[in-house]
Amino acid sequence: MKTITDQIGREVSILKPLKRIVSLVPSQTELLVDLGLENYIVGVTKFCVHPVHIKSVKETVGGTKNIKIEKIKELKPDIILCNKEENTKEIVEACERIAPTHVSDIYTLKDVKDLIIQYGELFSCRTESKRIIEKLQFKTNSFKEFISNQPQKKVAYFIWRNPWMVAGNNNFINHILELNNFKNIYGNKPRYPEIELKKIRLEGDPELVLLSSEPYPFKEEHAFEIGRFTHHAKTVFVDGEMFSWYGSRLLKAFDYFKQLHQRI
Structure with a gap:
């Protein structure tokens, strides 16, 4: 045994x-x-x-x-x-x-x-x-060297609509955001909080809004809806698997993150 x-x-x-x-x-x-x-x-x-x-x-x-x-x-x-x-x-x-x-x-x-x-x-x-x-x-060491030259950006990472939900702290997504030198404006909230869009500027006013491909299928109209309440934030659709899947998926994730930073 x-x-x-x-x-x-x-x-x-x-x-x-x-x-x-x-x-x-x-x-x-x-x-x-x-x-x-x-x-x-x-x-x-x-x-x-x-x-x-x-x-x-x-x-x-x-x-x-x-x-x-x-x-x-x-x-x-x-x-x-x-x-x-x-x-x-x-x-x-x-x-x-x-x-x-x-x-x-x-x-x-x-x-x-x-x-x-x-x-x-x-x-x-x-x-x-x-x-x-x-x-x-x-892969991790290579990415840390890469990210050391990237400026920190304030972000909001959305995972759901109706109600609007984001990644807060105390989860793997937030850890990955930190590795990407992204400052999660909802990092002061636990887990996956519901938020009010109209308060997004008061609660941190992100430079980037990240719309995850899972579990909710965000579309362009959702990006526009969120954008109305931000101060010129750039909205980026991201691969949710790269931010939330662990294990061997991470061997592909860090190359994806490099590409993501190059396009934002």
């Missing part, structure tokens, strides 16, 4: 080799594939879109917030992978009754590296996890 402590402090006991994995977190599904574990994945969510073929070759077990628990049972997983933010406490508890369940909790790049190391231990792929971490460290 092997016991590992997951990222929310729970002890996860592993009684047998982990050959059947259900992943309820899109970014972690992508990480598993990049760790060479695709053949061990038996179930994914409908939001697991990377790699593009994954949903066509694996069983889909619902969404991240609405899982099909009976289908997961039928898959007879050796382990189920969850995330504190993506999945509810009730989902984690239901999964625990089926198989050992590991919960990640990601706020910083250090948390990402810790998760990759844990997966290396759990799935006996230490060489692959070390390789990804080394690449990630190289």
Whole structure:
């Protein structure tokens, strides 16, 4: 038996080799594939879109917030992978009754590296996890050198409309904004607060308004609607996966961020 402590402090006991994995977190599904574990994945969510073929070759077990628990049972997983933010406490508890369940909790790049190391231990792929971490460290160092020459800009990062919601503090998106030398005008608010557009100038008056591609499909009319309440802020549509997905997606994210700064 092997016991590992997951990222929310729970002890996860592993009684047998982990050959059947259900992943309820899109970014972690992508990480598993990049760790060479695709053949061990038996179930994914409908939001697991990377790699593009994954949903066509694996069983889909619902969404991240609405899982099909009976289908997961039928898959007879050796382990189920969850995330504190993506999945509810009730989902984690239901999964625990089926198989050992590991919960990640990601706020910083250090948390990402810790998760990759844990997966290396759990799935006996230490060489692959070390390789990804080394690449990630190289990309991070290169980006930090690049960003040191970029001026700080005040930003608002929108994730939803009706009601208007933004990224506040205490989440991975805010950490990524900080790495980009963006000052989040809503960094004094917790998590993902609802805001009033008419107060955006009073609450920080951003130079940049970033409209995420997920979870809400923002369009030009939404950019115009927000722009009416700012003082000549530039609105930029951004790839939400690059700001909110962790794991191996970050190997592509830092090149994307360089391109983003060059166009703003």
